[in-house]
Amino acid sequence: MKRYFKKVSRLEETSSSTKNNVDSESSKKDELEAILDNLPSDPARRKRILDYDPNIYGQVQRRYLLKGPCQPRNHEFPQTLISGTKRRFVPSWFDEHPEWLEHRIENDAVFCLCCYLFKPHHGDQGGGDKFTCKGFSNWKNKKGLQDHAGSLGSVHNQALLNCQALMNQKQHLESVISRQLESSKHNYYTLLNASIDCVRFLLRQGLAFRGHDESESSNNRGNFLELLEFLAEHNDSVKAVAFENAPRNVQLTSPVIQRDIINAAAVETLNAIMFDMGDAPFYILVDEARDHSVKVLMAVVLRYVDDKGQVIERFVGIQHVKSTDARSLKLAIDELFSRNGLSISNLRGQGYDGAMVNIVGASCKRRDLLREQQQNEVMEALHNDELLSGKRLNQETTLKRPGDTRWGSHYGTLLSIISMFSSTIKLSDMNDRFNKVNSELLVCVASLSPDNLFSAFDKQKLLRLAKFYLRDFSERDVLSLEDKLDIYLNEMRSNSEFSQLKGIGSLAKKLVEIGKHKTHAAVYKLLTLALVSGKSILSYEHCEESTS
Structure with missing residues (x-):
């Protein structure tokens, strides 16, 4: 059963490694989301922005801005004795500075969210550390809030502009890069879909892809390139990303790309066939074919009944075989089963047309019986001194196939029939028995x-x-x-x-x-x-x- 289970290939190992990388990236993403979801709102519990991983500064800053400054408007603010007079924070000040003013209940002080997120280290400019670390609590001097804001070019206003730019996605660098990537991805998918459409059309029509001269000056660059050019001329979205409008390394027109798309189409087609067939019993039909180089090929068709009760015959591929004898075909069929995940337990029959060219036929059992019969006759002839023994004499033989053009091969075929006449007659009797059983089955089916x-x-x-x-x-x-x-x-x-x-x-x-x-x-x-x-x-x- 080992031949029906695939060994882990290097490609699968690479896929496994890729999966591990994806899992690692997913874990990092989950960890980042956990950090962002648990950012403290109370300024007393925050850690410095510089203490976060530099790679997530932008995400942390944006999340704080989305949460907004800590403004406990319904809190009962305590009174503090300042210069002999009791003073306290006034909640209406939140309305005067809604974007940045926040209050820390723990030590009854106010802070600046924008400066916490973006203020550089410029000494005491903008109030020093009062509005980022120590806190401002001189309720007698409300003007201190205005002094912190300062003029147009103040540190605070620069930090405020940075906050506004960060929240403005059109100006944010990450957003710009993201839009560029999305645009490139969209262009790539547009061109890829156009190339796939051309490949599907040519495959469906059974047409050649390549041309004799595919240079830009050629009048006929081959069916694939000509069809893609025709599609671009009649579709502005394709024209905008094809040929000279596409990057030189992403034109998707090379023969390698064409073969990749063809192979992907073949895999998807086979997967669709196997999915449709499921675990249904099936019959395999094998026929012999030859290419232009006269190489022997095995064409395979599967027949099954789908879930609608319809008899389906699907061509599943052509495979090169060394010869059309039973052993070669068996190995090729085993490989086909293994590659497509077919179970031999669902196989209910085999049909061979030109694929079995000698009388041994599709049955290994008949081949073995013929070999055994021939060996017994050779041993008996040697025992009766009817055959000479010696080196390279009395080698195992079989019926020879007559050649297509050489008449001398027909003479060899006749000699092989004469030498194996009795064995051939026995096998013919077996064929007659097989035909009788098959006929009985046909009558039963009727x-x-x-x-x-x-x-x-x-x-x-x-x-x-x-x-x-x-x-x-x-x-x-x-x-x-x-x-x-x-x-x-x-x-x-x-x-x-x-x-x-x-x-x-x-x-x-x-x-x-x-x-x-x-x-x-x-x-x-x-x-x-x-x-x-x-x-x-x-x-x-x-x-x-x-x-x-």
Whole structure:
């Protein structure tokens, strides 16, 4: 089973490292939010701005400004004896200086929020440390508040301007940078979406991407570049970010970028197919193909029944194989299963067209039987002195495939048939047996047909069909299926929804459409297995297990 589980690759390790970095950044963000949420409002409990991490100065300052100065308007301010007269802070002074004046209840003194956040160290200018650390409490001298504010160029007013600039997001440096990043990101996504649209169109139409001459002076730069240029000419937002209007390193037109988008499209398409198929039983169809370099390729199609009862066939890829013998194809199919997370337990059959070019066919069991038969005949011939023994003599052989152009290869094929005639005859008998079993299965499947009010229905044949699918129907399931088939038939013949159906495909869709696939789950499972298997219902090994 190791081949069905992927080992952790370097890419996955990199992804894991990236995830750890993301987690670390998320942790730092949470820590910052905790600091900002717990900033003390009371000036007596605040620590100096310089004591915070320099990287978060701006966030701390902005959060304090959003909270506003500490102004306990409803507090009963105490009286203090000053020059023989009792004086106290007057709450209306908050209205005269709403942006910066704040009061510390603990020592009955006022402070300046703006200077706390932005005042530089300029000695006693602006009142020294009175309005930032010590506090001002000379209630007799209200003019001291005006003196602190000072003239237009005072330290206090500069700090006030800094506060206003910080709260004005359009002027804030961080906001400017953020807007630039958002603009660059928007331009990038616009161009990327345009490139993706071009790739999707060319893939859907099966057209080539590259051109013979893709230089700017070329009259035809290839389908991809020409299509992107056409799109830019008819879309101002794309034109503003494409070709010469895009940075030289972010034009998204290079062949590497095109291949990346194509690969991403292939991955997303396969993921969509696998998601649609889910855990449904499926059938694999394999055919032989060749490219322009005459390399042997394996084309693979998956057939399954979706959740709407519709038979779906999806092409899932072309893969290079060294040869089209059973071993090479098996290894390629194993890799396909592993790469796409397919489970062999859901495989219900295999179909091969040109992919099996010798008589051994898709079955490894038949190949082994042919090899064993041939070895026994060689040993017997050597024992009877009918063959010469020696180096490089009597090597293992198989039926040769005739070449496409060389007539000498046909002669070699005839010689191989002569040398393996008896073994070939035996295998031919096995093929006949396989065809008989397959024919029986087709007759059983015909009993599911809804034509003419299920006139072909035969309960015994359907029970026989269920026995062929040992993975899906246990002996107990087969016994319970007999009664379920009677109930199923009675309901189907009495329901007008099924009176005009033709073929088992329309039957499956109708069952799902009206929700009867859940009521008759066992019969629907049998129906989907028949639809998935198609004409080539089971592999030889499955037939051997079912008929033994």
